[in-house]
């Protein structure tokens with residue numbers, strides 16, 4: 001198929017005539033320029049393929065083929081005159097520098113070049129026939145036959161040239177294939193060489209590393225050996241010194257042995273004497289054994305005596321317990337003699353701005369004349385207006401005397417005050433109901449006395465923490481006498497005749513005072529929090545909780561604490577395992593609301609209601625005490641929550657103490673007189689003998 005059209009022999013003359021247009025008679029003479037037949041003009045498939053192949057070859061191997069050779073090997077295309085040029089692909093190898101040859105080493109490239117050059121040196125140009133020039137003489141236009149002949153010659157020569165070029169192209173292709181296979185082979189060789197180079201490099205670095213390691217090891221071993229050598233040298237010198245000293249010792253030992261030999265000889269002679277002595281000692285030992293047996297008999301006798309004495313001690317313990325009961329009775333008798341209601345007056349010191357310019361702390365309008373500290377004398381100094389009717393009694397000129405069981409001056413300490421009430425606290429452990437009140441105007445020191453300003457300040461803690469501490473101390477002592485105590489605490493306040501639980505954990509409840517049964521006088525408050533006390537530390541927590549609860553209330557009502565009565569109650573139940581005695585006592589510590597008079601306070605609104613409630617409950621407290629003193633058939637306990645709650649601690653079966661706290665300020669003269677007057681009334685009451693609650 002390839003180049004068939006080109007090789008196809010031309011047809012007969014008739015065929016040609018039928019294909020070529022006949023000249024027209026009308027056509028003007030002259031050379032006729034005719035287009036070649038389409039078969040001749042169009043590039044054949046083969047020529048296109050060759051052209052492509054040549055171009056590819058030219059692109060890929062242009063660098064490896066010398067252009068001079070190519071030029072010589074490719075025949076010049078004959079240019080027939082008067083014939084249209086055919087488009088034929090021409091192999092034009094471009095000259096490129098050797099550097100552009102891909103992936104071949106220089107050696108391989110030069111080899112390839114030489115071999116390819118060898119291939120191209122084949123003289124091909126001689127085999128290519130020269131193209132006919134179309135005759136030396138130009139045929140006239142009408143000589144169609146001649147011209148046809150010329151054209152056939154040209155065609156034949158072209159065909160011959162074409163076949164020659166084909167054979168050249170085939171040889172080029174073979175050459176290209178050969179070069180490609182060589183190139184592939186060389187690439188493989190190069191890759192292998194590179195791989196070997198990489199392996200060799202890895203081996204070299206491995207060997208270098210091992211060399212370094214061996215070097216390090218060598219150095220380490222050398223250092224170790226050097227160290228060992230040093231050690232051995234040192235040991236050697238030490239051993240040499242030891243050897244010298246041992247030699248000295250050996251000499252000394254030999255001298256000693258000589259000495260000892262002499263001694264042994266002497267001792268052998270002494271042994272005889274010792275043996276004689278031993279015989280004598282044995283005799284002594286026998287004598288001592290006899291004496292020992294006699295001592296054993298004596299010890300047995302002493303043990304018997306000791307047991308008799310233990311029995312006697314136990315008897316004494318029994319008697320001691322009996323005496324303890326007697327002591328309690330006597331203690332109670334003393335308390336009775338002192339009176340069941342006692343009143344202590346306490347004057348607080350001047351504080352801060354109250355001290356005045358001299359700041360000496362002296363309270364000029366108060367005197368404490370007696371050594372026994374039972375009298376307080378008020379003296380009207382300035383223009384302090386007083387209602388004379390309220391000052392009846394102990395007035396001497398402008399002086400007013402009041403006598404109480406004890407008067408504590410401003411400088412008195414909490415400890416001194418507590419020492420005076422400690423016996424009363426003790427009574428609660430012995431089975432009595434004890435009630436200690438703090439009465440006085442706002443700011444006179446009631447809370448300071450009962451609770452103290454700071455629970456962590458040991459010096460300043462008040463009567464409540466001190467009472468609890470003493471009770472715990474006594475409980476510990478009484479344990480040795482067979483007593484066991486349970487303690488239960490509660491803390492409430494009465495504000496505007498309403499009870500609030502100061503130990504509650506936030507919940508508000510309804511609190512009612514209840515009497516237990518017709519035959520029992522026990523007073524309880526419904527829903528009230530009762531806390532079992534097992535350690536002193538608990539009390540501080542309870543007091544702190546109560547303060548918090550009061551603080552909450554204070555935000556609702558200004559100065560709430562001054563306007564309410566607070567009652568701390570400790571119920572004590574004792575049990576003696578030796579005597580089977582049981583006793584129940586209650587200690588009530590009451591911080592009363594401020595006692596200022598309605599008239600003086602000038603209250604109105606909520607404050608007026610508070611003041612009325614306070615006045616009512618305080619005057620009712622006075623009334624109850626009076627009724628008890630008068631031994632009235634009806635005691636008005638129920639007229640106020642406070643007296644209703646405390647009825648068991650105010651009656652004949654209880655011991656009551658009232659602190660009347662007074663302010664040292666001269667401006668409070670009137671209130672101080674009122675308070676002292678109320679306290680005097682209470683002090684004058686005799687409410688009978690307290691009964692111990694025991695079985």
Ligand SMILES: Nc1ncnc2c1ncn2[C@@H]1O[C@H](COP(=O)(O)OP(=O)(O)OP(=O)(O)O)[C@@H](O)[C@H]1O
Nearest residue numbers: 348349441442443444445446447448453561562594
């Ligand atoms: N003996 C004292 N020594 C030192 N400071 C005292 C003494 N008594 C009271 N105070 C101080 O006086 C101030 C008033 O005392 P306190 O609050 O105890 O009075 P109160 O009578 O309880 O008042 P209220 O009725 O308002 O509760 C407080 O700052 C308190 O610390």
